[in-house]
Structure formats: structure tokens, C-alpha cells
Amino acid sequence: AQSVTQLGSHVSVSEGALVLLRCNYSSSVPPYLFWYVQYPNQGLQLLLKYTSAATLVKGINGFEAEFKKSETSFHLTKPSAHMSDAAEYFCAVSEGGATNKLIFGTGTLLAVQP
Amino acid sequence: KAGVTQTPRYLIKTRGQQVTLSCSPISGHRSVSWYQQTPGQGLQFLFEYFSETQRNKGNFPGRFSGRQFSNSRSEMNVSTLELGDSALYLCASTGGTGQSPLHFGNGTRLTVT
Numbered sequence: 001a002q003s004v005t006q007l008g009s010h011v012s013v014s015e016g017a018l019v020l021l022r023c024n025y026s027s028s029v030p031p032y033l034f035w036y037v038q039y040p041n042q043g044l045q046l047l048l049k050y051t052s053a054a055t056l057v058k059g060i061n062g063f064e065a066e067f068k069k070s071e072t073s074f075h076l077t078k079p080s081a082h083m084s085d086a087a088e089y090f091c092a093v094s095e096g097g098a099t100n101k102l103i104f105g106t107g108t109l110l111a112v113q114p
Numbered sequence: 115k116a117g118v119t120q121t122p123r124y125l126i127k128t129r130g131q132q133v134t135l136s137c138s139p140i141s142g143h144r145s146v147s148w149y150q151q152t153p154g155q156g157l158q159f160l161f162e163y164f165s166e167t168q169r170n171k172g173n174f175p176g177r178f179s180g181r182q183f184s185n186s187r188s189e190m191n192v193s194t195l196e197l198g199d200s201a202l203y204l205c206a207s208t209g210g211t212g213q214s215p216l217h218f219g220n221g222t223r224l225t226v227t
Binding site for chain 2: 032034036041042043044045046049051090094095098099100101102103104105106107
């Protein structure tokens, strides 16, 4: 069965510093992986997705993620944090087959310090 | 294109009551999914509808039900509300399968007192 693990429920960085949010997946089939962001009192917004094309995926707002099959990882990075990046970030894997069910990680709350 | 619209945004109900939440997907999207989000359990899949048929169901009691109409709009119903049903209920739609991302609405915040 598919699953994702996000290491670190809270991450704090300084403005301008590197952002690294970790995600490891478990999947019995080639996975479709996603990163979503959630701002307070809002739904989830897609940051980027991996669908077996390029292993380095670029998303919105300067975020990118690298798919590493050998490490079963899909970590999210951003070279320079901005105050507006403060939000909760979710990694998700598609269950696969004829369904759109996503299995989400527990989320990482990113704080950006001035 | 308009996004996914959920109504109402906020609801307060009493234990034992029932509630119906509504979701209008992005135009052209035939798949609608529902998720429950709580601080303790995170994001949990409730069910998915495609062309008026339930295609997948999560591990929730029978008090949670849903349906989809011919225009792809969807409703979910929770009967005999319990305090533990207090959560943010998110609806998402997509036009494809598997690798197509879900587009989420802003959710309905349900508080059960």
C-alpha cells in the first residue's frame, strides 16, 4: 500500500535561508507524487507534481522537488525563503489505478523568521 | 475558470443533528473527492465520485455518505453528528485520473457542540 512520511512537523528558517522539507514515500507501483501548500483558513494549493517525466520538478513560487527512487524520497526545496512562504506543506502519493485518491503525509508547518 | 466552490464556509451543529455540505467542481471536471482534515488525524479520504458513481470509499462509518449529480456537483451528508466530526471538510475535483492533480476548494469548517 502507498504511504508517505514527512519528517519534521515544524520547520523554522530565517528569511533568505534555504527551505528543505522532507518526504519519503512507499509505493508498490511507480508513484505519482505531489506537494501541496495550505495557508490558514484555505484549501490546498498544488505546488508541483512528479509523474515519471523529469526527476527534478519545478513548481510555483520558486519551489522544486527531486524524485530519488534509490532513497524513495521527494524532498521539497526553495533556495531563499520569503515571509509569504509561511504555511503548512503536505506531501501526497496517488493510490493509483482508476481512482484519484491521494494519501497525504502529516504535514510540515513552515515558519519563516525575519 | 472558476475554482472549486464549497458551501457553506462555516457550520455549527449540535450532537445528534445531521448536516449536508455542498461542492461545485471546476467546470468539466467529472471526479469529485471529499477529505476530512483534523489536527489529530490529518487529511483523511472520505470518498470519490465519478459520473454520479462512488468510485472509492475511505474508512469512515456509514453516517458519512455522499452523492454526485448529473452536473458533477456533489454533496456529502453526515448523520447523527458526534463531537469528533468537528473538522474542515475539503472537496476536490479533477478532470483526469492518477497523475492529474486535485483542485481543492476552501473547505467547510464544521463545529459540533
